[in-house]
Amino acid sequence: MANKTDIWQGTLALMILKTIETLGPLHGYGIARRIEQTSGDRLSLNYGTLYPSLLKLEQEGSIVSEWGVSENNRKAKFYKLTRAGRKQLARETKEWDQTTAILAKFLTPTEDEA
Amino acid sequence: MRYLRAWLLRIKGLFLKDSRERDLAEEIESHLQMHIDDNIRAGMSPEEAKRVAVMKLGSVDATKEAYRDRSSIPLLESMVQDLRFTLRQLRKNPAFTVTSTVMVALGIGASVAIFAFVDAALIKPLPYQNPSHLIFVTETTPDIPRAALSYPDYLDWKSLNKTLASLDVYSQRGFVVSTSTGMERVLGARVSDGFFRTLGISPVIGRDFFAGEDLPEAPRTLILSYASWQKRFGGKQDMIGRPITLNETPYVVIGVLPQNFHFAPVENAEFWVTLHPAGSCDLRRSCHSLNGIARLKDRVSIDTALADLTRIAKDLENQYPDSNRNQGATVSPLSELIVGEVKPILLVLLGGAGLLLLIACVNVASLLLVRSETRRRELAVRRALGATTTRLIRQFVTEGLVIVVAGSAIGLVSSHWAMQILIRLIPSDMMGSMPYLDELGLNPRIVMFAGIVSLFAAVLFSLTPTLRLLSLELREGMAEGSRGSAGKVWRRVGSKLVVLELTTAMVLLVGAGLLGKSFYRLLQVGTGFEPEHLITMGVTAPRASYGEDEQALALGRQVVDRIKSLPGVTSVALTSTLPVTFNGNTQWIRFVGRDYSGEHNEVNQRNVTSDYFKALQAKLLRGRPILDSEDASKPGVVVINQTLATKYFPGEDPIGQRIGDTKLSPDSIKEIIGIVDDIREGPLDSEIWPAVYYAFNQAPDSDFAVVIRTAEAEQSVLPTLSGAIHDIDSRINVSNETTMTDRVNNSPTVYLRRSSTWLVAGFAGVALLLGVVGLYGVIAYSVSQRTREIGVRIALGAQRGTVYRLIMKEAGVLALAGILLGLGCSVLTASLMRKLLFGTPPWDVPTLASVAAVLVISALLASYLPARRAASVDPIQALRAE
Numbered sequence: 003m004a005n006k007t008d009i010w011q012g013t014l015a016l017m018i019l020k021t022i023e024t025l026g027p028l029h030g031y032g033i034a035r036r037i038e039q040t041s042g043d044r045l046s047l048n049y050g051t052l053y054p055s056l057l058k059l060e061q062e063g064s065i066v067s068e069w070g071v072s073e074n075n076r077k078a079k080f081y082k083l084t085r086a087g088r089k090q091l092a093r094e095t096k097e098w099d100q101t102t103a104i105l106a107k108f109l110t111p112t113e114d115e116a
Numbered sequence: 117m118r119y120l121r122a123w124l125l126r127i128k129g130l131f132l133k134d135s136r137e138r139d140l141a142e143e144i145e146s147h148l149q150m151h152i153d154d155n156i157r158a159g160m161s162p163e164e165a166k167r168v169a170v171m172k173l174g175s176v177d178a179t180k181e182a183y184r185d186r187s188s189i190p191l192l193e194s195m196v197q198d199l200r201f202t203l204r205q206l207r208k209n210p211a212f213t214v215t216s217t218v219m220v221a222l223g224i225g226a227s228v229a230i231f232a233f234v235d236a237a238l239i240k241p242l243p244y245q246n247p248s249h250l251i252f253v254t255e256t257t258p259d260i261p262r263a264a265l266s267y268p269d270y271l272d273w274k275s276l277n278k279t280l281a282s283l284d285v286y287s288q289r290g291f292v293v294s295t296s297t298g299m300e301r302v303l304g305a306r307v308s309d310g311f312f313r314t315l316g317i318s319p320v321i322g323r324d325f326f327a328g329e330d331l332p333e334a335p336r337t338l339i340l341s342y343a344s345w346q347k348r349f350g351g352k353q354d355m356i357g358r359p360i361t362l363n364e365t366p367y368v369v370i371g372v373l374p375q376n377f378h379f380a381p382v383e384n385a386e387f388w389v390t391l392h393p394a395g396s397c398d399l400r401r402s403c404h405s406l407n408g409i410a411r412l413k414d415r416v417s418i419d420t421a422l423a424d425l426t427r428i429a430k431d432l433e434n435q436y437p438d439s440n441r442n443q444g445a446t447v448s449p450l451s452e453l454i455v456g457e458v459k460p461i462l463l464v465l466l467g468g469a470g471l472l473l474l475i476a477c478v479n480v481a482s483l484l485l486v487r488s489e490t491r492r493r494e495l496a497v498r499r500a501l502g503a504t505t506t507r508l509i510r511q512f513v514t515e516g517l518v519i520v521v522a523g524s525a526i527g528l529v530s531s532h533w534a535m536q537i538l539i540r541l542i543p544s545d546m547m548g549s550m551p552y553l554d555e556l557g558l559n560p561r562i563v564m565f566a567g568i569v570s571l572f573a574a575v576l577f578s579l580t581p582t583l584r585l586l587s588l589e590l591r592e593g594m595a596e597g598s599r600g601s602a603g604k605v606w607r608r609v610g611s612k613l614v615v616l617e618l619t620t621a622m623v624l625l626v627g628a629g630l631l632g633k634s635f636y637r638l639l640q641v642g643t644g645f646e647p648e649h650l651i652t653m654g655v656t657a658p659r660a661s662y663g664e665d666e667q668a669l670a671l672g673r674q675v676v677d678r679i680k681s682l683p684g685v686t687s688v689a690l691t692s693t694l695p696v697t698f699n700g701n702t703q704w705i706r707f708v709g710r711d712y713s714g715e716h717n718e719v720n721q722r723n724v725t726s727d728y729f730k731a732l733q734a735k736l737l738r739g740r741p742i743l744d745s746e747d748a749s750k751p752g753v754v755v756i757n758q759t760l761a762t763k764y765f766p767g768e769d770p771i772g773q774r775i776g777d778t779k780l781s782p783d784s785i786k787e788i789i790g791i792v793d794d795i796r797e798g799p800l801d802s803e804i805w806p807a808v809y810y811a812f813n814q815a816p817d818s819d820f821a822v823v824i825r826t827a828e829a830e831q832s833v834l835p836t837l838s839g840a841i842h843d844i845d846s847r848i849n850v851s852n853e854t855t856m857t858d859r860v861n862n863s864p865t866v867y868l869r870r871s872s873t874w875l876v877a878g879f880a881g882v883a884l885l886l887g888v889v890g891l892y893g894v895i896a897y898s899v900s901q902r903t904r905e906i907g908v909r910i911a912l913g914a915q916r917g918t919v920y921r922l923i924m925k926e927a928g929v930l931a932l933a934g935i936l937l938g939l940g941c942s943v944l945t946a947s948l949m950r951k952l953l954f955g956t957p958p959w960d961v962p963t964l965a966s967v968a969a970v971l972v973i974s975a976l977l978a979s980y981l982p983a984r985r986a987a988s989v990d991p992i993q994a995l996r997a998e
Binding site for chain 1: 119121122125126139140142143144146147149150151153154172173174175176178179182183185186187
C-alpha cells in the first residue's frame with residue numbers, strides 16, 4: 003500500500019513539474035485540468051489530492067507559489083518552477099525514461115528466450 | 117538538502133498553523149470558483165456546475181488533513197497540543213504547580229550543589245600527569261601513622277628502591293618577605309629538585325629546577341606560583357632572573373607555575389624553593405621534617421611499593437638502630453592525602469542530598485497520583501471520546517516532563533547560587549587546604565549529573581500516574597459517583613509512598629542527630645585550658661638581628677612586657693607551638709637513672725615562658741611553673757603533662773626526676789619541676805600525647821607564638837597588638853592575630869563537623885517537612901474520600917472520639933511503619949558514617965528515641981487537622997452531597 007502511494011506521489015510530482023514547465027506559472031486547478039487532458043482523460047484524479055503534492059514540492063524548493071489573478075479575473079495561487087525544480091525535472095525525467103526502458107525490455111519477449 | 121529544507125519548513129509550519137490553513141481554504145475556494153466558471157461556460161446550470169466541481173475536488177477534509185500532515189509534523193503537533201493542554205491545566209492549579217516545581221527544584225538544587233563539591237574534590241582528576249601513579253610516601257612509627265621522612269632516610273629510600281620511577285620530598289615553610297606594607301609572612305614550600313617532574317608539571321614561563329639544584333652548594337633559586345606572580349609582580353614577563361629576598365636570603369626567580377596547579381598539602385604556597393639541606397635538623401637522621409611523593413613505575417602496585425620501602429626501612433633500622441628504631445614505611449594514593457579528610461563528609465552530604473531529592477520526588481509523584489485520581493472522570497470521558505491509552509499516557513508524561521524541566525531549570529540556577537554561598541562560608545584558612553575547590557562551578561559533568569537526576573525524576577513522574585491509569589477500571593470511572601471505594605487503590609499506593617518518605621526523613625533526622633551529638637561531644641572535649649578571652653598570634657623576627665640566643669631571649673621578654681602593658685591584658689606568655697594545633701614537633705626522651713634499650717619515647721615538645729600555664733589557665737597539678745629567671749645560666753627545668761606522668765611514672769613521683777635525649781647528652785638533661793593537667797595540643801578529636809614543656813628562656817627562638825589573656829572583650833585588644841610589636845621593631849612580622857575561640861571554631865576538625873552537621877540538619881528539616889506534608893496529604897485525601905462513610909457512621913451513632921481514633925489510627929499505622937523501617941535503615945546508614953561520629957555509637961539510643969518522638973509528634977499534628985475535619989462531618993451534608 004504505502005509503496006504504491008509513494009510511486010503514485012512520485013509520478014504525480016513529475017507530472018506536476020512537467021506541466022508547469024510546459025505551461026509556465028499555473029494555478030492548482032489549471033495543473034489538475036492539464037494533467038487530465040494530457041492523459042487523454044485516461045487519468046482521473048480527485049483534484050484535492052494535488053494540493054499536498056504541491057505543498058511537498060514547494061517545501062522541497064522545486065516550485066514557489068504566489069497569489070495572482072487568473073485569466074478569468076479570479077484570485078488564484080500560481081506555482082512557478084525554480085531552478086532546482088528544473089534540475090529535478092530533468093533528472094527525474096531521465097530516471098523515468100531509464101526505468102521504463104528497462105521495464106519495456108523486461109516485459110517484451112525477446113528472441114533469445116526460446 | 118531538499119529533505120532538510122522540507123523538514124525545516126515543516127517545523128516552521130508548527131507555528132504558522134492558522135495562516136496556513138486560511139491560505140489553503142482560500143486556494144481551494146479559488147479552485148472551486150475557477151472550476152465552476154469553466155463548467156458554466158461549458159453549459160451547465162450553476163447548481164450542476166457547483167455539484168460537479170465539488171465532486172471532482174473530492175473530500176475537502178481529506179485534502180485538508182493530508183495537507184496538514186504534510187505541512188507540519190503531526191506527532192510534534194499533537195505533542196505541542198499536549199503541552200498547551202498541560203500548561204493550561206497547570207495554570208488552573210497553581211498550588212499544585214508551584215508546590216511540585218519547588219520540591220523538584222529543591223531536591224535537584226541541593227543535590228547538584230553538593231555534587232559539584234564532590235566533583236571538584238573527588239571526581240575531577242588532580243592537575244598532575246597521570247595522577248593515579250602518584251603516591252604519598254612517609255615513614256611511620258607505632259604512635260604516628262604518618263611520620264615525616266628525615267633527609268638522610270629520603271636519600272637512602274631514593275637510591276635503594278626498585279619500585280619507584282621517582283621519589284621527591286617537600287615541606288611547608290613560611291617565609292618573611294619585605295613588602296611595601298612592612299614585613300609579611302608568606303606561605304612557601306621547600307622541595308627536592310625533581311618535585312615538579314615527579315608531578316609532571318612544567319613551569320609556564322622560565323624553567324624547572326635542575327637536577328642537583330637542591331644541594332647546599334647550588335645557587336638559591338625560586339619558582340613562583342601563578343597567583344603570586346599575578347598578585348605581587350603584576351604578571352610581568354621579565355620576572356625570570358630577578359632577585360627576591362626571603363628570610364633575609366637572596367633568591368633568583370627561575371620560573372612560574374601553571375595557573376591550575378595546586379598542591380593542597382602546602383596550601384597556597386607562593387614561593388617554591390629547593391631544599392638546600394643545612395642546619396641541625398636536615399642532616400640528622402632522627403629529625404623528620406619532609407614528606408615524600410613518588411611516581412610508581414609502570415605496572416607496580418601500591419602494595420609492591422610498600423613492601424619495597426618497608427624492606428629498605430628495615431635495613432636502615434638494622435644499620436642505624438639508634439635513630440631508625442621502629443621507623444617503618446607507609447604509602448597511600450596521593451589523592452587520599454589531598455582529599456582524604458573531606459571525602460567521608462562529602463559522601464555523607466551527597467547521600468543526604470540524594471535522600472532529600474528522593475523524598476521530594478516521591479512527594480511530587482504522590483501529588484501527581486492524587487491529581488490523576490481526581491481526574492478519573494475527565495480521563496474516562498476523554499477515552500470514551502476516542503483518546504487512545506497512548507495519548508492519555510502521553511498527557512501524563514508531558515505533565516511530568518513540564519514539572520521536571522521547570523524544576524530542574526530553577527534547581528540548576530539555584531544550585532549555582534548555593535555553591536557560591538557554601539564556598540563563601542568556608543573560612544579562608546580552610547580554603548587554603550582545599551585549593552581544588554577554587555574552580556568550583558557548573559561544568560559538563562555536573563550538568564550531566566543534573567540531567568540524569570532529572571531523567572530519573574521524569575521517569576518516576578510519568579510512570580506513577582501511568583501505572584495507575586493502566587490499572588484503572590474505565591467503566592468504574594464512568595459509572596461511579598467518583599467517591600466511595602474509588603480511592604482504595606490510590607490509598608494503597610499513596611500510603612506506601614508516604615511510608616517511604618517517612619523512612620527517608622527518619623534516616624536523615626537520625627544522621628543529623630548523630631552528627632549533631634558528635635559535634636556537641638567534640639566541643640565538650642576538655643582542652644585543658646580556658647579558651648574564652650584568650651588571644652593568639654604568631655611573631656617572626658629577622659634572624660640577622662635576633663638569631664643569637666641572647667637577642668631572641670631579650671626580644672621574648674620585650675614582647676611579653678610590651679603586650680602586658682596594653683590596657684585589658686592580664687597575662688602574656690610565649691610558646692613554640694599553640695595548643696589545638698597538632699600533635700607533632702616531637703622529641704625522644706630518656707629517663708636518667710633508668711635502663712634504656714633504645715626505644716623511642718616520643719613526646720610533644722613545647723618551649724614556653726613562665727606565665728604560659730597562667731595565661732592559658734591550665735591547671736598545674738603539682739610542683740611549680742617555670743620561672744622567668746630560669747635561663748641558660750640556670751639548671752634545665754621542664755614541666756610535664758599528666759599523661760606523661762601516668763605513662764612513664766606509674767606509682768612514682770615525677771617531681772625531681774630528670775629526663776634527657778636518647779644519648780643523655782649533658783645539655784639535654786632537665787629536671788621535672790611540675791605536672792600540668794593535660795592540654796590538648798592536637799585537634800579536638802585527637803588523643804592526648806605525653807608532652808614536655810621546656811623553658812623558652814633556656815632555648816629561645818626568634819620565631820614564636822604569643823598567648824594573651826584579656827580581662828574582658830578580646831576585640832578591644834586585638835587591633836592594638838601589631839602596633840605594639842612594631843613599636844619594638846618594625847621589621848618583626850606579626851601574623852594570625854585571632855581569638856582562641858575563633859581559632860578552635862575555624863580549625864578543620866571543628867569546621868568540617870559543624871558545616872556538615874548544619875547541612876545535614878537542614879536536609880533533615882526539609883525532609884521532615886516534606887514527609888509530614890506527604891502524610892497530611894494522604895490522610896486528608898483519605899478523609900475526603902471517606903466523607904460519606906464517616907457521615908454514615910456518625911448518623912448511626914458513632915462518637916466524635918471514635919472518628920478521631922479512626923483517622924488517627926490510619927495515620928499512626930503509616931507513621932509507625934515509617935519509623936520502624938527508618939530505625940533499621942538509620943542504624944545501617946549510621947554505621948556507614950561511623951568515621952564521622954565522635955563519642956557517639958551509630959545505634960545511639962537517645963538520638964534514635966528522640967527522632968522517633970519527633971516523627972510521632974509530627975505525624976500526630978499532620979493527622980490532627982484531617983481528623984478534626986472528619987469528626988466535624990455533618991452526616992446530613994455528607995449523605996446529601998452524593
